[in-house]
Amino acid sequence: MSYHIVDMTDPSEPKPVLLSKHAKHLVRFLHLLPARLSSHDNTRSTIVFFAVCGLDVLNSLHLITPQLRKDIIDWTYGGLVIPRDNEKQQAGFMGCRAMLPQTEDVEVLECMRKYQWGHLAMTYTSIAVLVTLGDDLSRLDRQTIVDGVAAVQHADGSFSACIDGSENDMRFVYCAATICHMLDCWGSVNKETMFQFIMSSLRYDYGFSQELEGESHGGTTFCALAALELSGQLHRLDAATLERIKRWLVFRQMDGFQGRPNKPVDTCYSFWIGAALRILNGFKLTDYAKNREYILSTQDELIGGFAKWPRSSPDPFHTYLGLCGLAFIGEPGLNDVMPSLNISMAAYANLNQLHEHWRGTDDLKQLRLTGDATTKSTSSSSPLISAQ
Numbered sequence: 315m316s317y318h319i320v321d322m323t324d325p326s327e328p329k330p331v332l333l334s335k336h337a338k339h340l341v342r343f344l345h346l347l348p349a350r351l352s353s354h355d356n357t358r359s360t361i362v363f364f365a366v367c368g369l370d371v372l373n374s375l376h377l378i379t380p381q382l383r384k385d386i387i388d389w390t391y392g393g394l395v396i397p398r399d400n401e402k403q404q405a406g407f408m409g410c411r412a413m414l415p416q417t418e419d420v421e422v423l424e425c426m427r428k429y430q431w432g433h434l435a436m437t438y439t440s441i442a443v444l445v446t447l448g449d450d451l452s453r454l455d456r457q458t459i460v461d462g463v464a465a466v467q468h469a470d471g472s473f474s475a476c477i478d479g480s481e482n483d484m485r486f487v488y489c490a491a492t493i494c495h496m497l498d499c500w501g502s503v504n505k506e507t508m509f510q511f512i513m514s515s516l517r518y519d520y521g522f523s524q525e526l527e528g529e530s531h532g533g534t535t536f537c538a539l540a541a542l543e544l545s546g547q548l549h550r551l552d553a554a555t556l557e558r559i560k561r562w563l564v565f566r567q568m569d570g571f572q573g574r575p576n577k578p579v580d581t582c583y584s585f586w587i588g589a590a591l592r593i594l595n596g597f598k599l600t601d602y603a604k605n606r607e608y609i610l611s612t613q614d615e616l617i618g619g620f621a622k623w624p625r626s627s628p629d630p631f632h633t634y635l636g637l638c639g640l641a642f643i644g645e646p647g648l649n650d651v652m653p654s655l656n657i658s659m660a661a662y663a664n665l666n667q668l669h670e671h672w673r674g675t676d677d678l679k680q681l682r683l684t685g686d687a688t689t690k691s692t693s694s695s696s697p698l699i700s701a702q
């Protein structure tokens with residue numbers, strides 16, 4: 315027996331964004347990981363990030379019950395590596411809990427410590443989830459986490475993901491910048507060599523590549539521009555260079571956006587290219603209707619979610635980035651997204667409040683240390699403030 319679905323929608327009408335189906339789709343990933351995604355268990359923090367932040371963009375955080383919110387926050391902190399004094403380089407969040415054995419056996423626990431270290435992408439997404447859920451980050455030692463970030467910076471300014479060794483490229487430059495910006499602390503991270511690495515990856519066509527002499531890429535160009543903005547260094551690029559980068563980005567639009575010349579368009583580039591253009595105030599140069607039409611062609615109308623291509627399976631990554639792409643064009647019902655941090659503007663406002671609170675507290679600490687509240691100016695001596 316076969317079933318034929320009769321499409322009753324008027325083809326001349328724009329397709330609706332199925333907001334409640336997308337929300338239901340994302341909630342599902344907070345309860346279980348489908349078998350087809352089991353190989354992603356080691357990066358489960360990123361799936362939580364797509365689901366939680368996606369619900370935020372959908373204005374649907376109320377679907378996360380108080381108990382589930384507590385469980386997600388506790389689970390997230392469960393991945394935090396708290397290093398001993400001689401292990402500072404291991405600080406950060408892990409992506410999964412496989413290295414956390416449920417045992418009281420001291421020998422086993424001690425042995426497993428050797429396999430526990432933070433990963434920059436997992437640290438970024440974990441902090442973003444906590445901020446989005448309204449956590450005050452009080453369980454974090456910000457300075458120690460930034461020590462972990464500085465420990466994976468290379469002499470050329472790039473970053474690896476973790477101390478165990480991994481590729482060092484623009485993706486982890488971006489993650490390092492998000493972590494330091496969100497924690498309002500750059501510690502001993504070298505922003506100058508980071509800038510030099512980013513600029514050495516600007517190619518002849520004015521896109522950025524993953525590393526020296528690679529091919530310009532849309533995701534990488536977003537990472538480079540966002541890292542420059544978050545580290546307060548975007549102003550170092552001259553106007554002509556910025557215009558040429560903008561041109562490379564605008565030319566990535568076909569109907570949706572592609573990541574590189576001569577590649578097929580893909581839903582996620584509505585975020586990568588869209589966010590890069592928003593950082594440069596150039597997003598208005600794009601065709602909103604064509605962009606929307608492409609993203610909606612990848613919408614799963616049965617179970618919700620977005621895929622990279624039409625008639626493909628939806629996944630949390632393309633669902634979240636598709637929603638962000640729609641938020642950029644002002645789709646009704648969606649919350650706006652802060653382009654360089656890739657969290658909602660509401661979550662970004664929470665983060666700024668935390669920064670204000672920390673700066674006040676750090677000033678107070680400094681006053682107590684100096685023991686003289688009347689004659690010394692402390693605001694300029696705070697490393698956390700001067701870092702911005």
Ligand SMILES: [Zn+2]
Nearest residue numbers: 580581582622
């Ligand atoms: Zn994609």
